[in-house]
Amino acid sequence: MEKKFALITGGSSGIGAAIGEELAKRGHSLLIVALEDDLLKNYKINIEKKYPISCHIFGTDLSDVNAPEKIEKWVTENDFQINILVNNAGIGSKNNFDKIDIEFYKKQITINVMNMVLLTRLLINNLKKSTPSYILNLGSLGGFFNIPEKASYVATKAFVHTFTKSISYELENTGVNITLVCPGGVSTNENNKKVIAELKGLSRKSIFEPEEIAKIAVEGMFRKQKVIIPGLINKFALNINRLTPEFLRKIIIKNQLVKKSKYE
Numbered sequence: 001m002e003k004k005f006a007l008i009t010g011g012s013s014g015i016g017a018a019i020g021e022e023l024a025k026r027g028h029s030l031l032i033v034a035l036e037d038d039l040l041k042n043y044k045i046n047i048e049k050k051y052p053i054s055c056h057i058f059g060t061d062l063s064d065v066n067a068p069e070k071i072e073k074w075v076t077e078n079d080f081q082i083n084i085l086v087n088n089a090g091i092g093s094k095n096n097f098d099k100i101d102i103e104f105y106k107k108q109i110t111i112n113v114m115n116m117v118l119l120t121r122l123l124i125n126n127l128k129k130s131t132p133s134y135i136l137n138l139g140s141l142g143g144f145f146n147i148p149e150k151a152s153y154v155a156t157k158a159f160v161h162t163f164t165k166s167i168s169y170e171l172e173n174t175g176v177n178i179t180l181v182c183p184g185g186v187s188t189n190e191n192n193k194k195v196i197a198e199l200k201g202l203s204r205k206s207i208f209e210p211e212e213i214a215k216i217a218v219e220g221m222f223r224k225q226k227v228i229i230p231g232l233i234n235k236f237a238l239n240i241n242r243l244t245p246e247f248l249r250k251i252i253i254k255n256q257l258v259k260k261s262k263y264e
C-alpha cells in the first residue's frame, strides 16, 4: 500500500511536536525535521510506541541556507510521498532592534522566511502528486500588529501571512490546500513560559497550550480553512486593532511596554 507522510519542520518540541501527535492520532505517518539532538530521537521512539504509525526523522539546522535542498534530497532518495507539509519552525525575539546582533537576524530571517519559502517550493510538486494535500503555515497573531522590540519577528510573520494568502490563489483547483494559523501566546519553550508566568487578566487567559493549538490547527486545515485565529480573545484583539486608528494603536502599545518595563 502506498504510504503518505506529513512533514513537519521544528517538529521535535513545542507546537510542531503537538501537531505531529494530533496527526499521528488520526493515523498519519510522520517526517520530523528539527535540530539533530536527543529530543528528535526520543520523539520518534515515543510517538511510534504510542500510535500505529511510522515516524522518520531528519536532523538539520534550518538556519542553514542549504537545509531545504538537504531535506528534499532525503525525501527524494527515500521516495517519501508527502500529503501534508507543516512549516512550523520559527524563532522569536524580544529586545530593542539595535541590541540584537546581525547573526541572530540572519538566523531568524533564514528560518522564518527564506527556508519556509524554499522548502515549500522544493516540495510543491510532491504535494501536487498526492492530492488532496495540505500545507499548514505557522504565522502569528503578532504578524497583524506593529510591535516595538519584536520588529523583526512580527515582520517575518507578516511575510508568512502575505505569502500564504497569495499562494493560496495560485493553488486553487490544484488539490493542494493551504492554511495559515496565527496563534497568540502559546506555552512552549522556556523563554515563552517566563513571559507567560508574568501575565495577568485577559492576557493570561488568552494563552494556549501547544496541544490545544495543534487540535484547532489540524481540524481547520482538514476543513480547508484559509486563516485560523485561535481563541475569542485573540479574535477580539485583532478586530479592535483593525478598527483603531494608528495614532491610538501606537499609544496603546507603547503604554503596554512602559507598564511591562516597570516590572522588568
Ligand SMILES: NC(=O)c1ccc[n+]([C@@H]2O[C@H](COP(=O)([O-])OP(=O)(O)OC[C@H]3O[C@@H](n4cnc5c(N)ncnc54)[C@H](OP(=O)(O)O)[C@@H]3O)[C@@H](O)[C@H]2O)c1
Pocket: 009, 010, 011, 012, 013, 014, 015, 016, 033, 034, 035, 036, 037, 039, 040, 060, 061, 062, 063, 088, 089, 090, 091, 092, 111, 138, 139, 140, 141, 182, 183, 184, 185, 186, 187, 188, 189, 192
Ligand atoms: N509559542 C508561541 O507563543 C507562538 C505564538 C505564535 C506563533 N508561534 C510560531 O509557532 C512556531 C513554533 O513555535 P514554538 O513556540 O513551538 O517553538 P519552540 O518551542 O521553540 O520549538 C521549536 C522547534 O523548532 C526546532 N528548531 C529550533 N531551531 C531550529 C533550527 N535552527 N533548525 C531546526 N529546528 C529548529 C526545535 O528543535 P530543538 O528543540 O531541537 O531545538 C523545536 O522542535 C514558530 O513558527 C513560532 O513563530 C509561536
